[in-house]
Amino acid sequence: MLLEFDQVAIHLGGREILSPTSFGVRAGEFVCVIGPSGCGKTTLLRAASGFMPPTHGQVRRHGRPVQQPSREVAFVFQDYGRALLPWRTVASNVSLALEAARVPPAERPARIDRVLATVGLTAHAGKFPAQLSGGMQQRVQIARCLAQEPELLMMDEPFGALDAMTREGLQDELARLQREQGLTVMFVTHDLEEALYLGDRVIALRAHPAPGRPSLAAMVEVPLPRPRDQLATKESPEFLRLRRELYRFLGHD
Amino acid sequence: MKGRRMQGPSRRPALSARGAAPSDLLASVAMLAGLVALWWAASHGEWVSRVFLPTPELTLGSLRHGLGLGAAGEGAGDLAGYSLATLGRMVAGWVLAAVLGIGLGAAIGASASLRAWLGPTLEFIRPLPASAVIPLAISVFGLSSGMVLAVVAFGAMWPVLLATVQGLASVHPRLREVGAALQLSRLGFIVKIGLPAALPDILAGMRLALTVSLIVSVVGEMIASQPGLGQAILLAARAFRASDLFAGIALLGAIGFASNAALALAERRLLGWQRP
């Protein structure tokens, strides 16, 4: 078990956002967390990444409590525009991760090129973020995260601000990446279809937990075959069944 | 501390005016020429006493003589030397102020606790006229060139310091989190993320510091009787040498103009990424 959530509860503003929740994430797994606004999915992700401590309970990585951010855990923010350094080029933005990790300068260009090739941005290495579209900017952020060579990739609604076509393209790229590099991914989204399309397992959270109605509403395995296809997979009976099963947890119950 | 505060939309001097159509340029030059003509008429027509308003020709003559560009055999005046003295003082003080201001500002601005402790004190110092410490500095250091330089640096430091603190405080939380996630050291964060993010603010502060350093240099020269344009124009006024006075004023204007233009150019280059 790579990541363990042990009775993790989060209180904000005097209210309980997340009731004590426990589950684990295995190495190499793609876990998606869905839920309506206010269910605490983003705060859960941030707590797991060490940006904030949970109010109760503990998140453990390799058995050790997570107390602060680590290079092993890469975080992809939803507002990609704010997460990139506007005064640095694409290549230079990726280089930031290597500089922080004190990678020798001689090694950096090769690693940057490799990572940019993985996300398909080799041609734009010299451009500034402001010259790129939203989808490309998000890919730059992903590239920088990959440059960290993390074992865990945390993604907070990374494709939420993009148009549908770009989103689908990036979903497929992400799936391919995860397969090729054997990454463990925890992916937060409010889009049920996206969660089912990408994940090996989908965790559904409820908003406004109450006694008898814990935050963790459902946890289902997604045994759909890989590699997945935007058309075929989404038409498969299994997909539709899972979708129906989880639909009501998105603020419909 | 400031001698004069210029905030608001950034201004670019005429030299780098973009999109100036030829007709606009012509009109601009025409208006300037018109003003000079007005000056000529006013001075020759003695609308104002000759003692107060010299003619353009006389002013130009004083300028040329003072700068040593006059007719042979006239002997050169000291205006060139004075200009260099004032310019030198201004630039040296400004550079010192920039180094101190950015250094201290980075130290204070990067720490939220330091900001909270020192913030109100810094805000109290902001509206103080930079020249107000001159009497204190005279008491402590006496009348000397070093004293003036110290006051220039001290006065010009505050806009840069405040701007640096402000700039670092407004670094977006997302960038801080990126720094934390990459496990960037504190110094690494300041150098690679904080200061570059604060650069627009810092440059605005340095623009302000330039105005302050010129003003304090001139005032310092006037009070402490140090050789420079400040003292030169004071003496010219006392001796009723209007054309020399105007020549000195023109040179101060030129110094102000040139230094602002240079800084604006540098700013353009450094912030080029804002307009890709």
Add this chain to the structure above:
Amino acid sequence: MASRAAGQSPSRLRGPSGRIWPLWGRRLRPWLVPLLLVALLEAHARTLGRGSDALAAPSAALWAGWQLLRSGELLAATAFTLGSAAAGLALGAGCGAVAGLALGLMPRLSRASFLSIEMFRPLPSVALVPLAMLVFGFGLRMEMSVVAFATFWPMLVLAQAAVRQVEPGLIEVARALGLTPAARLTQIVLPASVPRLFVALRLCVAIALVVAVTVEIAANPHGVGYAMSLAQQSLDPASMLAWLAWIGVVGVAVNGAMLALQRRVERRMGGAA
């Protein structure tokens, strides 16, 4: 960054380092560093710096300040400085606002005057002190004229910008409503510019005060700047320190008042968006 949970009782607040502060501590904190510095200065003046001509103990400065207040000197000097600053501001910012508004409304004229403005604007106002001395001698008019020059340019530039930055949508509405150009000016453009003009005014007030004090320190034998300079020359460090502190207080007070006024204006007329 202080994290304060909404709804949490304000009697205990978390400081930036995460330590919890009681509310009274939070109110006191801005004053601690200045008080510490004053205490250090006091200690120094009483021990190492005894009998110094340059530095005085803050307690002595306080006493000197009190004397100045009682004798009426403090108020008289402040009145002069504030008066000449205000007069110069009225003249300079007044003309600057009118000219700026005119230029903002007539783009062709604005483009033509660009060069001339950029030539004269960078001239430091203190350079005009000897000229003003020559023309007016010493006194109110001399100081007023330098302040006027100093406040004219920023107001000119900012007033122009204020008019130009009026929402184009508002202008279109005016046209659609069929307002005459004059009505459009008075009903739409001017009121829309007020928030920005006020911000410009606030800036010019600060400039006016600073320039007035600077002129007094440099040349004019009136006002608070001169009083401070005189105290230093008379080897009266307590009075000099008192004047210096008073200048600071006046500056903070005037700026604070302008800020409060600006908030009022913004509430009535919307912010300088």
